[in-house]
Amino acid sequence: MRKLNATRLENPEVMISFPHESAQQVYKETGWRLLVQIIGLGIVGEAQAHVFRKLGCDVYGYDPFLKEAPIEDITFSANKPFAECDITFICTMESQVENVVKELKASGYSGLIVIKSSVVPKTTKTLMAKYGLHICHNPEFVRERTSVEDALSPDRIVIGQCCNEHGKQLENLYRPLSGQIIVVDPTTSETAKLLGNSYLALMISFWNQTYQLAQELDISITDLAEIVTADKRISKHGTKWFGESFDGKCLPKDLEHLINLFKAEGIEPTLLEATRQINDALRRLK
Numbered sequence: 001m002r003k004l005n006a007t008r009l010e011n012p013e014v015m016i017s018f019p020h021e022s023a024q025q026v027y028k029e030t031g032w033r034l035l036v037q038i039i040g041l042g043i044v045g046e047a048q049a050h051v052f053r054k055l056g057c058d059v060y061g062y063d064p065f066l067k068e069a070p071i072e073d074i075t076f077s078a079n080k081p082f083a084e085c086d087i088t089f090i091c092t093m094e095s096q097v098e099n100v101v102k103e104l105k106a107s108g109y110s111g112l113i114v115i116k117s118s119v120v121p122k123t124t125k126t127l128m129a130k131y132g133l134h135i136c137h138n139p140e141f142v143r144e145r146t147s148v149e150d151a152l153s154p155d156r157i158v159i160g161q162c163c164n165e166h167g168k169q170l171e172n173l174y175r176p177l178s179g180q181i182i183v184v185d186p187t188t189s190e191t192a193k194l195l196g197n198s199y200l201a202l203m204i205s206f207w208n209q210t211y212q213l214a215q216e217l218d219i220s221i222t223d224l225a226e227i228v229t230a231d232k233r234i235s236k237h238g239t240k241w242f243g244e245s246f247d248g249k250c251l252p253k254d255l256e257h258l259i260n261l262f263k264a265e266g267i268e269p270t271l272l273e274a275t276r277q278i279n280d281a282l283r284r285l286k
Helices: 023-030 043-054 094-107 123-131 144-152 164-174 186-217 221-228 251-264 270-285
Strands: 035-039 058-062 075-077 087-090 112-115 135-137 156-160 180-184
Touching (some): 035 043, 043 058, 043 144, 087 094, 087 164, 094 112, 112 164, 123 135, 123 186, 135 156, 135 164, 135 186, 156 164, 164 180, 186 221, 186 251
Parallel strands (some): 035 058, 058 075, 112 135, 156 180
């Protein structure tokens, strides 16, 4: 058992076994709240702050690039991370993830670290070995415009666990949410995130090239899409932006990472490179 950091802890010597309880159950029975820290309060971090407030946690936020928290009812710092938290979720840009882990290590932080940022596969295991810390990977699957709603009502929650104990801790933390919980190793969760976004990019490029064909044949792309996607096996994704390239922060970056991963493993990513080429051609037309 481990001691639970808490804002309403009257007896600091009391020990409870949190990994086998949900945060809501612990609070209901003891009046104590799990302390969760969010590092990086951008789109992903802000959405996660809403989730953990809903789950009955006390939320701490650290972001050196902000002057104030973008969400109410959290304790905020722009100076340094909080060392006395039970779980810290890293929601920064990928390039900042290792620096955050290094900073937490230097601060004497002893809680669980969870990377939510999209990272190259094997990043989590590499950081665990380098810094001697327990780190899980828990990818986000939110859309920029509906990030809070997506985080509160996920279709799946993927936990790339460092060990069974910490995997169970995260599983019980998320249990009150509606999404299916899938527990795997960190490299699987890292790869799944890249695959998901790259598949979305592939469908957009497929329909964009089909749009070019429809123009040459002088037929309706809308009619084509309606007929094809009437098959329940086929997604409608990509049928709303005919002739529009995919941009933003995630799809191009994750597609590039996946292409590089295939090449690093000696596999020619022909389909993925075609997806990128079609998209790049559309970008040049803008």
